[in-house]
Amino acid sequence: MTTQADVRTVPSYVRDQWWTPDEGSRAAEVLDASTGEAVARFGADGLDLGEVLAHARTVGQRELGTLTLHERALKLKELAQVLNGRRDELYALSNRTGATKADNLFDIDGGIGVLFTYSSKGRRELPHSNVIQDGDVEPLSKDGSFIGTHIYTRLPGAAVQVNAFNFPVWGMLEKFAPAFIAGVPTIVKPATPTGYVTEAAVRIMVESGILPAGSLQLVSGSARGLLDVMDYRDLLAFTGSASTAQSLKSHPNVVTGGVRFTAETDSLNAAILGPDAIEGTPEFDAFVKAVVTEMTVKAGQKCTAIRRTIVPEAQREAVARAISARLDSRVVVGDPRAEGVTMGALASVDQLQGVRDAVKDLLAAGGELAYGTLDAPTVRTASGEEAVVEHGAFMSPVLLSWADGDAELLHSREAFGPVTSLLGYADVDDAVRLAARGSGSLVATVCTNDPEVARELTTGIAGHHGRVHLLNRETARSSTGHGAPVPHLVHGGPGRAGGGEELGGVRAVKHHMQRTALQGSPNLVTAVTGVWQTGADRRIAGSPAFGAEEGAVHPFRKSLADLRIGDALASDLRQVTQEDITAFADTTGDTFYAHTDPRAAEANPFFPSTVAHGYLLVSWAAGLFVEPAPGPVLANYGLENLRFLTPVAAGDSIRITLTAQRITPRVTDDYGEVTWDAVIQNQDGEIVATYDVLTLVEKEDTLYRDWQG
Missing domain, CATH: 3.40.309.10 (Aldehyde Dehydrogenase; Chain A, domain 2)
Known part of the structure; x- marks a missing residue:
């Protein structure tokens, strides 16, 4: 028989330590859903919620800010592995809420799966930095000296989540994961009937030592008054009844104070x-x-x-x-x-x-x-x-x-x-x-x-x-x-359902970030975004006739330790002949009339006569920029954003300028990804084609040294 003295008061985890209210404080008792036996008590009387929020904004923000988006995403994987190894503990507790084995797979395994998914998407789709450039650059001056774009940076406050009783683990983790990757500390307020399962999951995460200080706090009991101390820097994500959502949404700090509010509520x-x-x-x-x-x-x-x-x-x-x-x-x-x-x-x-x-x-x-x-x-x-x-x-x-x-x-x-x-x-x-x-x-x-x-x-x-x-x-x-x-797709709905959107992969990460318009010179925008912008300074190797600097090293000879944004190669010209075009057509089977029939080509409004295949030009461009000896560049794994702009006829020449645009080291591997801005021009300087070349490059040039030795 369980007595009052046997029933544990579920602690809160605040300011990086466990906290329990004074004995005799008001507390709500929670019962086993199947037997009616007392399971736990909940109370938060005496907890200073202003200090909890201040800790998130200071310590949590500082510690999360020492990590990049990729490093935080990797920590999610580590947390998922720890939770995965201790699922049985969570299953046993969750059984007391009335949850079956299948229910636990939905809630506990589903929550762990959210962490794995966000970890993977964060490292695959986001930069290894704390700034995300959003969309293309807009030219704002005729000479290209003034440009504009958009960036995402993390919100400077805290992400507060108020959750429903039905998913004590998944409900927490599906909100925590994108906030954590974004670099925003989380304060969790679980529903009392099942909050002891949430507390157990948080305890496992804390005991792992993986969480940066201040990045996750738990309020076990009433969080009344927390919204009173929140402001425009913070966001509140609520899951529960429509009536409670409406009450929160009408709070002055939401209506006029700028607190970002999303809700997922009753839904028929x-x-x-x-x-x-x-x-x-x-x-x-x-x-x-x-x-x-x-x-x-x-x-x-x-x-x-x-x-x-x-x-x-x-x-x-x-x-x-x-x-x-x-x-x-x-x-x-x-x-x-x-x-x-x-x-x-x-x-x-x-x-x-x-x-x-x-x-x-x-x-x-x-x-x-x-x-x-x-x-x-x-x-x-x-x-x-x-x-x-x-x-x-x-x-x-x-x-x-x-x-x-x-x-x-x-x-x-x-x-x-x-x-x-x-x-x-x-x-x-x-x-x-x-x-x-x-x-x-x-x-x-x-x-x-x-x-x-x-x-x-x-x-x-x-x-x-x-x-x-x-x-x-x-x-x-x-x-x-x-x-x-x-986790790949948004979860939410209009009207009665609350009007919010949770999950959604990278969309949810950006929900915890501020989108800001950025205007400036190509050099300064490059410095802020970590992405080389057209018109910014370059260190050019290659042909002196096209701006190469004396002593500049071919960028393909540089490992990630030495490569910098703006390192570039300018090639010499290569002339295109009709024999080259015909040979490529015969070899590939691409005998489209624009490459093989002068009269038909001239009748086409886009072509002066027979023209070179676009893929011939891209292939030749690779020959103009490649560095053939073994070295830091391990592989070319693709092209993106390829556009053909100016046709190249027999007798024309082409050259390419290749510039290191984005460098993304992989936190778990000895190599990273480099995106190169590629521009093919003709002999008159007209742009023939633009695209991005994607390569895998060693962090240190071990392959080249081994080959030399």
Whole structure:
């Protein structure tokens, strides 16, 4: 029997140490969702939230700022590996919230997966610096001496996250990961019913020693008053009820103080069965499976769960039978620690009562109980017995069928549990109309194998949804599912869903950064961005006739230790003959008339006569800039942004200027990536082609030394 003295007060982690309120302070008690036993107590009386925020803005900002985007991204991978090795500890705690093994895969493994994904994308898609150049350069003067661009730099404040109870690990990590890469310290306020699981995850991260000081703080208990001390430097990301979101959004520091606020809130998500997906088709079966999964994963306590199941009216009874049959055959309600249980308890007795009340309201508004009961169900206990558990927060899955699909409450009242409503539509336009009545949702599934139906439904509902999940026989096995946001794509939705966007890969990192217009000379913009800009100074090797400096070294002979932005090569001219053009055409099979037929070429408004192939010019350009001996350059791995601007006829000549534009060392390897600005010009100085050459270059010139020796 657990006594009051046995129940642990969950500590906060603030100012880089664990903190617990004084004995006797106000505290909320949290119970095991399956047994009703006391699990933990939560309280934060006496915690100075102003000091917590100040610590993030000072120590957290300073320590994160010593690292680059790549270095912070690598630390995410290290944190993911540590958490991955201690998942069983988190699973055991999470079971007490009513979460099954499958639920834990969604929450805990899903959260760890977010860290891995962001680590990979951050190192692959962002620079090895703390400034991101956004978009192309805009010329602001005729002579090129004044240019403009945009840059992203990290916000100077803190990222505060207030999370819902349903995903204590994923909910924290999906917000933490992009903020951490951006270099913004995080303050986490988890929901009390499951916050002890969040605390355990934070403790593992702290114990790893990977986190820079001040980069992550945890408030276990009320954070009331934190928004009072936030300002324009900070951002608040909220997940929870629409009413709480509205209260936060109306705070003076949000309305007039400039605090950046995003919300992900209540959402009456839909799943639409296409008119082609009749009973017996793979789409019908996939649809039923998706609905049952969304009803039962996390006991339906998901912001992305399917609340409105919209099907052709003629199929409503068949769908109801199929859903009921699958629930009967696949779902075992009970304590997640019992063998064979597939759906656990709701997070708390209070949550259970709220869902029951919502279902009663829906029944009174016209819904009919097609499956399930509001009575306490018989469940499988931890000992394996079948019983009605007096203190558990268990609920039967509930399917409501609606004869009137336009009932107002159906599209406005959410039962945040294992509940979905089944309604019929007359045609595709009617299905779009019904889906839109949710007034803004996180996600909708469109299940059809008819491309035209998929197009009509998607374009009809996309403006009302943050994500559309297309389901058919081709994706039934590979899809991550209706209710599974992925870190690569944005997660959020308009209207009732809150209007925010989380995740989304690099988009979410930039959400924690300020975009600033930058104007100046090419040299100064180069200095700020770390990217060479056209018109900035260069150190040129190669042909003296085209600006080479005496003693300048071919840039391909430099390792990353010696290479600098602006190191360049200017080649000599090479003349193009008709024999060269013909030989290239014969060798490659590219006998397009512009290269082989003078009369046809002259009739084309773009060509003076037969012209050289663009790829011949690019190939020759490589011959003009390559340094053939083994050395720091390990490989050419691609070209980007190739554009052909001026045709080159027989008798013309070409030359190339190659400039080190961007240098990106890889933090885990002995080499890095160098992007070279390549400009091909003709004998008159006209630009023939522009592109970027991508190479892999050693950090130290070991290969060349070994070859020499």
